[in-house]
Amino acid sequence: MNLATTVTDTPATGIIGLWNRIADQLGAYIGHNLIALSSRIAVAAIFFYSARTKVDGVLSIKDTTFLLFEEDYKVPLLPPEFAAYMATYAEHLFPILLVLGLLTRLSAVALLGMTAVIQFFVYPDAWPTHLTWAVPMLYLIGRGGGNWTMDQRLGIK
Helix, strand or coil, rough: HHHHHHHHHCCCCCCHHHHHHHHHHHHCCHHHHHHHHHHHHHHHHHHHHHHHEECCCCCCHHHHHHHHHHHHHCCCCCCHHHHHHHHHHHHHHHHHHHCCCCHHHHHHHHHHHHHHHHHHCCCCCCCHHHHHHHHHHHHHHHHHCCCCCHHHHHHHC
């Protein structure tokens, strides 16, 4: 008799059976739709709040934002002014789309790309933070935004 046989032969009334029933209940309550919605909101909040620090009013980019892209956020191949506009507008647009669940996978890909740029060119030592951002985006890219989305209503995968 080996250990694998012993574990699988445990009666449904034992501790493993009890744990498995609890796990099934948790799985029923915490399904894809709730995880996807939570992921969309979490990622959207990170980027949208960052975007709001870069502007005055609705979308007037602050002088300090341009300075950050010239001095600190040195993104290769892009002029700092162009990078400031692109990043600021992307940080506004894609989070809104995520919350709505509209073009969810595309929005997650765009923000994951932005995260990669930040990781490799701006803050390379912040990988634990960027990894926590990347995981929900990878989930959304792989599984989609769930049933509680505009994508679902429009038939977009």
